[in-house]
Amino acid sequence: MKRNGKYRLLPLICIAAMLCTGCSGFSSRKNIDSGMNYISDHDYQNALTSFSQAQQQGENERLVFRGMGIAYLKLARYEDAAAAFEKSLSASIGIADSMDYDTSYYLAEAFSESGAYDKAIEVYDAILNLHGKERNAYYLRGVTKLKSGDNDGASADFTKAIALQPKDYDRMIMIYQALADYGEQDKGTAILQSAMQQGSSSMSNFEKGQISYYLGNNADAQNYLEEARSEKGNSDNASVILLLGQTGEKQGDYNYAVSVYKSFLQDNPEHADVYNRLGICEMKMGSYEAAVADFEAGLALKDVSVNQALMRNEITAYEYAGNFDQAKTLMASYEKVYPQDAEAAREEIFLSTR
Secondary structure, three states: OEEOOEEOOOHHHHHHHHHOOOOOOOOOOHHHHHHHHHHHOOOHHHHHHHHHHHHHOOOOHHHHHHHHHHHHHHOOOHHHHHHHHHHHHHOOOOOOOHHHHHHHHHHHHHHHHOOOHHHHHHHHHHHHHHOOOOHHHHHHHHHHHHHHOOHHHHHHHHHHHHHHOOOOHHHHHHHHHHHHHOOOHHHHHHHHHHHHHHHOOOOOHHHHHHHHHHOOOHHHHHHHHHHHHHOOOOOOOHHHHHHHHHHHHHOOOHHHHHHHHHHHHHHOOOOHHHHHHHHHHHHHOOOHHHHHHHHHHHHOOOOHHHHHHHHHHHHHHHHHOOOHHHHHHHHHHHHHHOOOOHHHHHHHHHHHOO
16 A cells, blocks of 8 residues: 555555455444444453354445444554554545545554554645644644654644644643653643733733643633633533632642532533542542542443543542552543553552552
């Protein structure tokens, strides 16, 4: 799938589909749907079993291999994941559609996680060759270049991503965090400072609070975010509350943060991410039983975007409380759901010695 040394996966979708004569249709998806349900439940081994059964029964290959790839990715089997995603793309319908783009992003992630940065970059190149205004592709290619040591190339991609949407402040913060993670915090700070200078007249109080927070101007951030919280329509805005509470955490004022989180949850109890921050504050204050209760309340909401953090933090709360048996039991359950967490594996070794 290489041409002139560059990955040209997406353009080859059309050719691969025309040559493919054995691709089945969408008439049966029983095992595919079962596999995707297992993925939603973080049961990746059973997901793989379902996808294998789907393949044997002639269900849609494009969806079968995509599902396999996702399961392998979650199991940190990155080479297997990449191979499955490539097969999914080869079984495409002929014209690159939204699923092909989605699968290509997964493929690039699998390459990047395995350390095959050049291949990941080539996939992003292919995406951008077909869709030159994919801001996410520029951003992710930039992150991959950072990982590979190409800091100048990363900066160029981040500049392009910002130029495509100059008021996407969330993206700018993501870029700042990526640069900071790889020793380029000064570049990230310059991006945020420029955003603040150029857009402050049109920014919302929340946006000003966000930028101020990451620039380290905590007092300004807190003031802007308090203003944002009081504005009409923000009474249930968890994003405002989470960042406002963290201005307190940043100063070590956990009582303030706890007050912010609790007052919000009284009227908006469906936010697992706020329970997570509340539990972290309770841990910092030494209230481990309260922290466990917060994490369990968050887990009960079954928010897959927060569950991993909640589970890890609950384990930590039991560990800090000296209840190593319960921490060890929960860690065993956690590792089944999130086997790709290398840090958890090291923590499990520690717990096993207690």
